[in-house]
Amino acid sequence: MTVLPYLVAGWIFLIGVYGLVTSRDLIHAVGCLAVTQSSTYVLLLAVGYRNGGTAPVFADAPTDSRVVDPVVQALALTDIVVGATVTALLLALVVQLRKRHGTVDPDALSELKG
Amino acid sequence: MSPRVRLWVFLVGAAGFAALFAAACLDLPAFGTVPHPYGVRAVHAALSHHTANVIASVNFDLRAFDTLGEESILFSAVIGTVVLLRQARDEHRKDPEPATVHPPVRRFALLTLPFALLVGLYVIAHGQISPGGGFQGGVVAATALHLLYIAADYRALERVRPLTLYEIGEAAGEAAYVITGLAAVLAGSAFLANVLPFGTLATLSSGGTAMVLNAAVGLEVTSGIVVLLARFLDQAVEIEEPGEGGGSPRDTRDSGGNGDDERERA
Amino acid sequence: MDTARLLPLVVAVPLLGAAVLVATGRRLPRLVSDIVGCAFAAATAATALLVLFRAGHPGPGGYPVEWVGGWQRVGIVLVGDPLGAGLAALVSLLVVAVLVYSWRYFEEPPRRHTGSFPALILVFQAGMCGFALTGDLFNAFVFFELMGVVAYALTGFRVEEPKPLQGALAFGVVNSLGAYVTLLGITLLYARTGELGFAQIGRRLDTEGPDGLVLAAFVLVTTGLLVKAAAVPFHFWLPDAHAVAPTPVCMLLSGVMVELGVYGVARVYWTVFSGPGGLSHPDFTRALLVLGVLTALLGAVMCWQQRHLKRLLAFSTVAHTGLFLIGVAVLTPEGISGTALYVLGHAGVKAALFACAGVLLDRYATVDEHELFGRARELPAVGVLFAVGGLALSGLPPFGSGLGKAAAEEAAGHTAVWLPALYVLVSAVTGGAVLRAGLRIFAGVGRRPRDEEEGGPETTGEEEPETGGRLGRIPMPLLAVPAGLLAASLALGVVPAVASAVGRAGALFTDTGGYRRTVLDGHAEAVPAHVPPHWQLTGILLGLLSAALAITLATLAVRRPVHTGTAALLAPVRRLQSGHIGDYVAWLIAGTALLTALTVPGVR
Numbered sequence: 016m017t018v019l020p021y022l023v024a025g026w027i028f029l030i031g032v033y034g035l036v037t038s039r040d041l042i043h044a045v046g047c048l049a050v051t052q053s054s055t056y057v058l059l060l061a062v063g064y065r066n067g068g069t070a071p072v073f074a075d076a077p078t079d080s081r082v083v084d085p086v087v088q089a090l091a092l093t094d095i096v097v098g099a100t101v102t103a104l105l106l107a108l109v110v111q112l113r114k115r116h117g118t119v120d121p122d123a124l125s126e127l128k129g
Numbered sequence: 130m131s132p133r134v135r136l137w138v139f140l141v142g143a144a145g146f147a148a149l150f151a152a153a154c155l156d157l158p159a160f161g162t163v164p165h166p167y168g169v170r171a172v173h174a175a176l177s178h179h180t181a182n183v184i185a186s187v188n189f190d191l192r193a194f195d196t197l198g199e200e201s202i203l204f205s206a207v208i209g210t211v212v213l214l215r216q217a218r219d220e221h222r223k224d225p226e227p228a229t230v231h232p233p234v235r236r237f238a239l240l241t242l243p244f245a246l247l248v249g250l251y252v253i254a255h256g257q258i259s260p261g262g263g264f265q266g267g268v269v270a271a272t273a274l275h276l277l278y279i280a281a282d283y284r285a286l287e288r289v290r291p292l293t294l295y296e297i298g299e300a301a302g303e304a305a306y307v308i309t310g311l312a313a314v315l316a317g318s319a320f321l322a323n324v325l326p327f328g329t330l331a332t333l334s335s336g337g338t339a340m341v342l343n344a345a346v347g348l349e350v351t352s353g354i355v356v357l358l359a360r361f362l363d364q365a366v367e368i369e370e371p372g373e374g375g376g377s378p379r380d381t382r383d384s385g386g387n388g389d390d391e392r393e394r395a
Numbered sequence: 396m397d398t399a400r401l402l403p404l405v406v407a408v409p410l411l412g413a414a415v416l417v418a419t420g421r422r423l424p425r426l427v428s429d430i431v432g433c434a435f436a437a438a439t440a441a442t443a444l445l446v447l448f449r450a451g452h453p454g455p456g457g458y459p460v461e462w463v464g465g466w467q468r469v470g471i472v473l474v475g476d477p478l479g480a481g482l483a484a485l486v487s488l489l490v491v492a493v494l495v496y497s498w499r500y501f502e503e504p505p506r507r508h509t510g511s512f513p514a515l516i517l518v519f520q521a522g523m524c525g526f527a528l529t530g531d532l533f534n535a536f537v538f539f540e541l542m543g544v545v546a547y548a549l550t551g552f553r554v555e556e557p558k559p560l561q562g563a564l565a566f567g568v569v570n571s572l573g574a575y576v577t578l579l580g581i582t583l584l585y586a587r588t589g590e591l592g593f594a595q596i597g598r599r600l601d602t603e604g605p606d607g608l609v610l611a612a613f614v615l616v617t618t619g620l621l622v623k624a625a626a627v628p629f630h631f632w633l634p635d636a637h638a639v640a641p642t643p644v645c646m647l648l649s650g651v652m653v654e655l656g657v658y659g660v661a662r663v664y665w666t667v668f669s670g671p672g673g674l675s676h677p678d679f680t681r682a683l684l685v686l687g688v689l690t691a692l693l694g695a696v697m698c699w700q701q702r703h704l705k706r707l708l709a710f711s712t713v714a715h716t717g718l719f720l721i722g723v724a725v726l727t728p729e730g731i732s733g734t735a736l737y738v739l740g741h742a743g744v745k746a747a748l749f750a751c752a753g754v755l756l757d758r759y760a761t762v763d764e765h766e767l768f769g770r771a772r773e774l775p776a777v778g779v780l781f782a783v784g785g786l787a788l789s790g791l792p793p794f795g796s797g798l799g800k801a802a803a804e805e806a807a808g809h810t811a812v813w814l815p816a817l818y819v820l821v822s823a824v825t826g827g828a829v830l831r832a833g834l835r836i837f838a839g840v841g842r843r844p845r846d847e848e849e850g851g852p853e854t855t856g857e858e859e860p861e862t863g864g865r866l867g868r869i870p871m872p873l874l875a876v877p878a879g880l881l882a883a884s885l886a887l888g889v890v891p892a893v894a895s896a897v898g899r900a901g902a903l904f905t906d907t908g909g910y911r912r913t914v915l916d917g918h919a920e921a922v923p924a925h926v927p928p929h930w931q932l933t934g935i936l937l938g939l940l941s942a943a944l945a946i947t948l949a950t951l952a953v954r955r956p957v958h959t960g961t962a963a964l965l966a967p968v969r970r971l972q973s974g975h976i977g978d979y980v981a982w983l984i985a986g987t988a989l990l991t992a993l994t995v996p997g998v999r
Contacts, residue, residue: 017159025150035980036139062586066161071183074331084168089187100206107213115557127974139981145988153611166589194463198537205518209548300418307411319465320403
């Protein structure tokens with residue numbers, strides 16, 4: 016299967032979203048969001064792969080060696096930083112929410128309706 | 130919506146998404162054969178600036194503007210967390226209690242700490258020539274400090290962690306990045322242009338401004354992660370919820386700050 | 396120095412300001428940190444205006460284009476086309492207004508972190524300006540996330556209360572998920588073209604025919620942008636976040652951030668997908684028109700039903716976003732320029748209305764229409780501003796929002812004859828809802844509303860004031876800012892130079908080939924033929940009709956008791972806004988499927 020790595024990314028995305036939709040715990044939901052995001056890492060790196068390519072670091076490799084795409088790796092790094100910070104911020108919100116509502120169950124949050 | 134309806138809405142949507150995504154994947158070139166015009170240009174550009182780690186070159190030279198945004202995301206997330214996890218009006222602090230640590234754990238953590246810190250700094254310093262850089266090394270270095278929490282207790286960690294200094298360090302890292310970019314403008318080039326000498330490929334001083342920007346990010350990430358973790362640890366260790374008794378309320382008038390300043394003075 | 400060199404500074408200057416505020420925030424007194432914040436925001440605004448001026452008077456290379464770091468075609472490009480530069484200027488000016496408004500706000504900033512609120516606002520400014528100016532798809536994602544992260548933190552700023560936390564969490568989860576969907580789409584485009592710049596991707600796409608990959612990339616990239624734009628069914632986060640965010644933040648969220656989502660959709664379509672290798676024009680028009688009409692109608696209906704004043708204004712933003720999407724969907728220069736003017740006018744009016752709601756909140760500790768009945772008779776000045784805002788929102792000539800509405804509905808009428816009627820209806824209902832609330836709160840007209848059902852599906856407006864205590868005397872900035880914003884909105888409709896500049900901006904924005912040549916080849920392009928927005932008799936009459944309808948609706952509503960019949964009829968619609976994160980996520984995925992279904996005939 017030459018497209019399997021791409022399809023895996025889609026699968027990870029949907030699994031994460033399923034977790035978000037059915038979540039009974041906001042910390043679990045934030046975790047699921049991180050799962051969804053990992054689909055973007057998988058897709059980025061899968062797209063950047065070249066058959067027979069090595070890491071794009073020329074410290075001890077000849078400068079004409081075949082390397083995988085460095086751009087997607089840089090993008091994945093940016094993506095990881097974004098994901099980590101968003102997770103931290105959302106967890107901070109959940110910590111405070113637990114104190115104010117006494118619960119982390121999304122079904123029990125009913126302040127905003129209609 | 131009831132959980133059942135919600136699940137159905139999701140399933141219908143997921144079916145559509147899956148069909149769309151699968152159709153896209155089938156139209157993609159086979160794995161490993163995608164053409165990379167930009168990637169090839171990036172490799173040439175990196176080598177022309179004597180940066181061995183092409184990823185670092187993309188991050189700190191070609192697309193340094195992305196990294197400015199990325200660094201700012203971390204920067205603002207840290208300010209955001211400081212604001213969100215502040216001590217609320219109705220909460221109070223108690224002093225962390227000394228903890229007993231099993232000797233093997235203590236020995237292991239104390240042994241690992243200097244080693245981990247060194248690895249972190251090494252990874253930051255070698256960003257332009259080997260895999261790693263400011264982001265990766267910064268996280269390692271910041272985490273290394275927290276081994277002290279495992280080796281001893283929270284009070285020991287607080288002694289080696291003057292938060293004010295780290296908050297200033299975070300802002301300094303962000304400012305250094307912007308100022309490096311502005312310096313290039315003052316030198317008559319484009320914003321964030323690589324105006325320093327490029328050095329020799331695969332040596333520590335190669336890469337020109339990429340090296341400087343990498344260091345700025347290293348400073349920002351190390352300090353930022355320390356501040357971030359401090360906020361979460363404060364919530365777990367020091368801050369008591371309204372109505373939760375016990376402990377020794379330290380300063381109930383203190384709304385929104387933390388006790389660091391008092392501790393520094395003491 | 397070349398003006399194009401200034402483009403990155405529009406992003407860099409506020410970031411530097413934020414770093415300075417965070418580093419020195421512990422030592423600075425409140426007043427100084429506010430002044431420093433305002434100074435950096437104003438410097439950014441001046442830079443943005445300079446770029447905008449240069450975009451209006453181009454040199455030999457066309458409008459300003461800057462490759463950051465000097466990396467021609469390898470790095471990230473910033474494009475100061477008149478529309479992008481204009482949005483950056485709008486963002487910056489509104490940020491200055493917001494910082495002045497919050498001068499006396501937040502009597503208790505987080506201790507020893509006095510600088511953190513203005514610092515966050517400055518980073519927010521940098522993110523929005525960067526998003527407006529960038530010509531690179533991944534860079535757009537980075538700035539999209541930057542403004543998102545700041546906005547989540549700002550929304551949850553008041554941690555002592557439960558509501559803001561819940562709203563911020565829903566906002567964060569839904570928007571982040573949308574951003575990741577966009578990133579999947581960006582990756583697909585990179586896999587096909589191996590490029591990241593708008594212009595480069597577009598050129599590469601046009602060398603091949605459209606297929607499932609291009610369609611998927613369009614749907615995924617657009618989904619995230621539509622989440623930000625709060626289009627139905629991606630809109631659920633918006634009312635929850637706007638109702639609870641601090642008022643100055645609401646002014647920015649409703650005034651510009653949501654509109655940047657619409658801008659993103661239009662920018663990406665015109666630069667990347669509008670060629671023969673992208674998505675055909677009829678398919679795009681169909682998809683966006685359906686979503687736009689749904690958004691406008693749902694927003695208007697929900698807006699009318701609200702009693703929580705900030706939530707009412709939030710739903711009115713949803714309704715207006717729907718109208719903006721329609722203006723983009725018709726794919727003409729006139730549609731774009733009319734919508735751009737509408738966005739400008741709307742930003743001033745909506746920010747002014749939120750500012751008035753903020754005054755009420757700080758004085759009476761509630762923004763509930765029913766509880767406030769007649770209590771604000773003592774604030775005639777705020778009442779006048781609120782009423783003027785309501786009329787301007789309904790599209791009354793000669794406000795900028797009125798001229799924008801007139802031009803956009805004229806452009807939309809060429810696509811479907813019934814669309815102008817929708818513009819009139821939606822702006823009359825939203826303006827009428829504001830006027831109804833104003834009549835009750837500031838004049839105490841009609842019968843005191845009764846709270847008939849207890850515990851119904853409703854969010855009431857009890858809130859904590861955002862200042863230290865309740866306000867006695869209203870401080871000057873809290874009145875001057877909304878008055879200034881309304882005056883600016885009026886000027887937009889009256890000064891002919893604005894309309895002609897916006898017309899030119901719309902024409903350049905929709906010139907796909909011209910954009911790609913200016914960015915990649917440095918060619919100056921002649922401005923394509925276009926009709927700038929101008930007052931026409933039909934436009935004036937329809938504007939007067941909307942305003943008259945709004946007044947009639949408001950008067951009828953306060954004179955007559957609530958129709959329990961209609962309320963019951965709309966109850967299922969209101970229950971959809973459940974406040975449940977799982978629901979919102981499920982709708983987001985369903986929305987992606989809906990967008991797919993609407994565009995799928997595009998694959999040949």
